[in-house]
Amino acid sequence: EGQLEESGGGLVQPGGSLRVSCAASGFTFSNDWMHWVRQAPGKGLVWVSRINYDGSITGYADSVKGRFTISRDNAKNTLYLQMNSLRAEDTAVYYCARGIGFYDSTGYHSTRFFDLWGRGTLVTVSS
């Protein structure tokens, strides 16, 4: 079945940095693309970032590009999101999710759906 558990959230000042983690168990972590999705208080789901099986391919939403870095350690079955230059609008619950995908006609890997989600970790950016 599999489980994902996020950690590392907390209160950080604007301009500060924080790294959140996601520990995976119950499935072969190194076989799957992984994603971060966030949800601001009272708002909807917003995709943040993705990473492929071995970390060689990453992608980011425009709102976080250049500030956030996704990475993974397959030996530790752990996914990370390093967040720098944090802004008030980054305040959200951050969820990690497993993506089930396919290769489209151009050979690009895309996501069909997210089948496994963690419980999330709250990041609050405030002075």
Add this chain to the structure above:
Amino acid sequence: QSVLTQPASVSGSPGQSITISCTGTSSDIGGYNYVSWYQQHPGKAPKLIIYDVSNRPSAVFNRFSGSKSGNTASLTISGLQAEDDADYYCSSYTSSSTLEVFGGGTKVTVL
């Protein structure tokens, strides 16, 4: 502003059926069969309830069903129950972007 458009709220009485729409374009919902739906209770993680337009994970009740017509996907909940009171989000593959997209979400209220 979400690429996929959902109604903000839908309500129904126990036992009734309700339908939530998710409207996109020919570059996403209309062009591909990769629509998924997620249920989220307050303070909880999202849960996959429909994938590839109309497929249901094994642990999901068959009261939930999905369909698609043109550029609009739909989630129907039959025999509405109190525990269906939650937020529901659609998502779809899109050929017009490398980003993942979600609808804005629909609050389902069981009266």
